[in-house]
Amino acid sequence: xxxxxxxxxxxxxxxxxxxxxxxxxxxxxxxxxxxxxxxxxxxxxxxxxxxxxxxxxxxxxxxxxxxxxxxxxxxxxxxxxxxxxxxxxxxxxxxxxxxxxxxxxxxxxxxxxxxxxxxxxxxxxxxxxxxxxxxxxxxxxxxxxxxxxxxxxxxxxxxxxxxxxxxxxxxxxxxxxxxxxxxxxxxxxxxxxxxxxxxxxxxxxxxxxxxxxxxxxxxxxxxxxxxxxxxxxxxxxxxxxxxxxxxxxxxxxxxxxxxxxxxxxxxxxxxxxxxxxxxx
Amino acid sequence: xxxxxxxxxxxxxxxxxxxxxxxxxxxxxxxxxxxxxxxxxxxxxxxxxxxxxxxxxxxxxxxxxxxxxxxxxxxxxxxxxxxxxxxxxxxxxxxxxxxxxxxxxxxxxxxxxxxxxxxxxxxxxxxxxxxxxxxxxxxxxxx
Ligand code: HEM
Ligand code: HEM
Numbered sequence: 224x225x226x227x228x229x230x231x232x233x234x235x236x237x238x239x240x241x242x243x244x245x246x247x248x249x250x251x252x253x254x255x256x257x258x259x260x261x262x263x264x265x266x267x268x269x270x271x272x273x274x275x276x277x278x279x280x281x282x283x284x285x286x287x288x289x290x291x292x293x294x295x296x297x298x299x300x301x302x303x304x305x306x307x308x309x310x311x312x313x314x315x316x317x318x319x320x321x322x323x324x325x326x327x328x329x330x331x332x333x334x335x336x337x338x339x340x341x342x343x344x345x346x347x348x349x350x351x352x353x354x355x356x357x358x359x360x361x362x363x364x365x366x367x368x369x370x371x372x373x374x375x376x377x378x379x380x381x382x383x384x385x386x387x388x389x390x391x392x393x394x395x396x397x398x399x400x401x402x403x404x405x406x407x408x409x410x411x412x413x414x415x416x417x418x419x420x421x422x423x424x425x426x427x428x429x430x431x432x433x434x435x436x437x438x439x440x441x442x443x444x445x446x447x448x449x450x451x452x453x454x455x456x457x458x459x460x461x462x463x464x465x466x467x468x469x470x471x472x473x474x475x476x477x478x479x480x481x482x483x484x485x486x487x488x489x490x491x492x493x494x495x496x497x498x499x500x501x502x503x
Numbered sequence: 504x505x506x507x508x509x510x511x512x513x514x515x516x517x518x519x520x521x522x523x524x525x526x527x528x529x530x531x532x533x534x535x536x537x538x539x540x541x542x543x544x545x546x547x548x549x550x551x552x553x554x555x556x557x558x559x560x561x562x563x564x565x566x567x568x569x570x571x572x573x574x575x576x577x578x579x580x581x582x583x584x585x586x587x588x589x590x591x592x593x594x595x596x597x598x599x600x601x602x603x604x605x606x607x608x609x610x611x612x613x614x615x616x617x618x619x620x621x622x623x624x625x626x627x628x629x630x631x632x633x634x635x636x637x638x639x640x641x642x643x644x645x646x
Contacts, residue, residue, distance in 0.1 A: 248558065248606045249609050250609060280606055281606055345637050346640030389633050390630040393627065395627070
């Protein structure tokens with residue numbers, strides 16, 4: 224049901240001829256893309272930027288749909304977000320993770336909020352710094368429980384710093400981002416939170432860099448450190464190379480080649496990532 | 504880790520293949536903008552864009568556009584390294600009491616980028632100019 228509503232939102236938002244277009248001012252590409260967890264950022268790393276093109280005294284809404292297909296699994300994420308004042312963002316995301324080879328599926332819902340604490344991405348020497356929270360809840364705890372997860376819900380907290388360096392490499396602008404995340408999640412939460420023997424938070428580092436080849440095409444790299452706590456199978460860090468095309472301020476596409484490492488005993492999970500986003 | 508190195512070299516190779524232009528020398532920026540004539544044309548396009556923007560045009564209701572135009576030309580000339588004299592106020596003093604917020608600033612930056620594009624200024628030159636203008640944010644907004 225949630226999925227249907229979100230897809231409907233996407234259609235509405237992507238429909239550029241929709242009568243209520245929000246009056247927004249932010250410069251193109253400065254909203255970033257949307258991660259599979261719903262926060263504005265790259266594909267897997269949340270950035271300090273706020274989703275959408277709303278500047279101060281404005282609002283903006285986004286909707287996204289993302290597909291990641293690796294050797295033995297398929298991840299689908301659909302989500303929507305609302306932002307105000309280029310200060311605050313709230314997002315709702317539904318993830319479905321198909322176990323193509325094993326059979327069955329996992330899934331989780333994510334409610335995210337992000338608040339800009341200091342700095343301005345483009346205009347201050349201090350990077351833009353934001354704090355975010357993600358409440359995650361798995362759809363069905365049977366499999367996570369069976370492999371040793373403790374909880375069917377978890378709360379991630381992160382602090383992100385993002386900065387654009389103008390004219391940085393060959394005259395192109397460079398976006399850099401560093402995120403510190405406290406999490407208990409196994410495979411970002413798809414396999415539940417904590418383990419039967421351990422319920423501690425883990426501090427993880429995530430980085431992304433992107434070069435704006437043109438005003439609206441970015442080429443980037445992301446690295447996401449992840450805990451490795453379930454004994455039944457190894458969990459690896461994630462990384463990807465992405466190309467984002469901000470077609471206009473209402474529509475963007477992101478394609479990536481992702482390496483998700485080992486998942487549930489299946490080694491070397493690599494494949495494609497494709498995301499479409501509409502912004503109002 | 505092999506994969507990390509693989510990704511990184513692929514990224515770097517991509518950059519080298521895709522980018523041939525190079526960062527501009529600051530003293531050349533003025534030339535790349537087309538000298539005084541180019542800057543005057545950029546300024547005029549910028550003013551046309553500005554005048555059509557309902558969101559911010561109210562800020563300029565009391566402005567003598569001819570003087571403002573001349574100051575903008577001088578200002579762009581000086582910051583791009585041209586041999587001009589800027590006869591206006593400092594960015595802080597020029598915008599005092601105007602209550603310019605981030606949305607106004609974003610909109611002005613957008614119009615400037617569009618004016619530069621309409622004038623066919625290459626991306627590296629545009630970015631070099633933005634690098635000089637963006638830090639003025641703190642002097643211009645919220646006072
Ligand atoms: C792909 C190769 C290159 C890259 C990525 C690069 C990058 C940069 C960067 C980031 C800056 C600082 C720009 C700024 O402060 O606005 C710069 C400045 C400069 N570059 Fe390059 N550069 C490259 C090749 C070259 C070459 C081949 C030359 C000379 C033939 C050159 C000459 C200069 C000069 C003269 C400056 C200005 C230094 C100053 O006065 O501050 N660069 N470059
Ligand atoms: C990088 C951004 C900006 C630059 C480089 C810039 C530059 C200038 C310059 C050179 C002047 C003339 C000062 C003088 O005559 O002494 C000026 C005046 C002014 N600027 Fe800006 N400005 C910027 C952003 C803005 C923004 C965002 C707004 C509001 C939307 C704004 C509104 C004004 C107004 C209303 C005046 C006064 C005109 C008058 O009545 O004399 N400026 N600006």
